[in-house]
Amino acid sequence: MAFWDIFKKKKTAEEETETAEAQAAEESQETALGEEGADTSGEKEEEENAPAPAEEQNAIPVPEVLPEEEAAEAAEELTEDAEEEQEEKPKKKGFFARLKEGLKKTRENFVYSLDVVFDGAEAIDDDFFDELEETLIMGDMGAVTTERLLDKLRDAVDSQAIVKPSECKGVMIEGLREQMHVEKDAYRFENEPSVVFVIGVNGVGKTTTIGKLASQLKKKRKKVLIAAADTFRAAAGDQLQTWADRAGVEMIGGVEGADPASVLFDAVHAAKARKTDVLLVDTAGRLNNKKNLMEELKKMNRVIDREYPDAYRENLIVLDATTGQNAMQQARDFNDVADLSGIVLTKMDGTAKGGIAVAIQSELKIPVKYIGVGEKIDDLQKFDPESFVEALFETEG
DSSP, X not given: OOHXXXXXXXXXXXXXXXXXXXXXXXXXXXXXXXXXXXXXHHHHHHHHHSOOOXXXXXXXXXXXXXXXXXXXXXXXXXXXXXXXXXXXXXXXXXXXXXXXXXXXXXXXXXXXXXXXXXXXXXXXXXXXXXXXXXXXXXXTOOHHHHHHHHHHHHHHHHHTTOOOGGGXXXXXXXXXXXXXXXXXXXXXXGSSOEEEEEEOOTTSSHHHHHHHHHHHHHHTTOOEEEEEOOOSSTTHHHHHHHHHHHHTOEEEXXXXXXXXXXXXXXXXXXXXXXXXXXXXXXXXXXXXXXXXXXXXXXXXXXXXXXXXXXXXXXEEXXXXXXXXXXXXXXXXXXXXXXXXXXXEXXXXXXXXXXXXXXXXXXXXXXXXXXXXXXXXXXXXXXXXXXXXXXXXXXXXX
C-alpha cells in the first residue's frame, strides 16, 4: 500500500474517533443539565417570586435590556439629573426675593427704627422730627440727604394737613424714591464696543465685581475680555484669573509690578482683534497718593484715546456698603481724579445701614448702577430704585 493511502486511512480513523468522543461528551452534558433543571426548578420559582431587597426597591429603575455597565451608567446619570434639579431650585428665586433677602439687615434695623418713630410718636412736633432725624443719620442717610427728606416731609405736613405721625411714612418713602434716579442709557456700555474701568480701593470687592459683571454680560451673549491692570497688588492677577475662569471669559494680564498701561495696551489690541463687545479693566486700588493715582489713570486713558478712540467709556467705582460714610468719602476722593459714571455697592447683605445707597447718589449725583447682595456669581444686580424701596419697606404688590 502506498504511503499516501496509509496516511489517509490513519487520518480518517483519527477524525472518526474525535467525532465519537465529542458526541459522547455532548450527550453527557445534556443529561447533567436535565438533572440539574429537575432538581432546582422549585428553587428558581421561589427566587422569581421572592420580594426584591430594600436597596433594589429604592434604586432608580433601569431597563433590563441594558447591559450591566450601561445600566449602572444610566442610573448614575438619573441620580446626577435629580441632584442638579435640586440645586437649581434656590437659583430660580426671583430678583425681588433675592433683593429683599439681601436687604434683610437694613430692614430689620433701619426700617424697624423708622417704624418705631412713625407708630410710636403721639404728635407731629419737634420731638418727632428730632427722632426721625437721628434715625435717618444712624441709617447712614447722611446729613445732606436727611435734611432734604425732612424738608419734604415738613412741606407735605403743611400742604396736606397731615396730623398723624403714621401718615408720614408714605411721604418718607416717596421722598426716598425721589433721591435716587438711574437714566435709561445708564447701561449703554452693554450695547456697543466699550471699555469699562473698574475702580476702587483694595478689599471692597473689586475683583469679584468684575467676575460677576463678566458673567452677566456673557449670559447676554456679549463677548467679554478682562484686563488685569492692577499689577501692584500681590496675587491680584491670580485672583482675577480665577473669577475669569468662573465667568468663562478670557483675561489679559501682566507680571507683578508691570506698567498697567502696557497691560491695557495689549488688552485693547486683543479686544479689537477678537471683536470683543466689552473690555473690563481692573485698576490699581491705591488712594494714599492721589497724584500718582491720577497720573496712572491719565496714562491709561491716553492709551484708550490713541488705540481705541471709538470705544464707549465707562468708569465704575466699587464701594463697600458696610463702611457707610467711609464709602461716601472714597467716592468723593476718586471722583476728584476720575470722571466717575456709576457706582457699584457691594456687601449690601452685610450691612444694617443700607441708607448709604440713597445718600451716595443723592449727594454726589452719581447713580448707583449695581448692588451686591450675596457672594454667588449671580448676586450682583442692576440697581432699580423702585424695586429697592419696595424690598426695603416690603411694599411689593
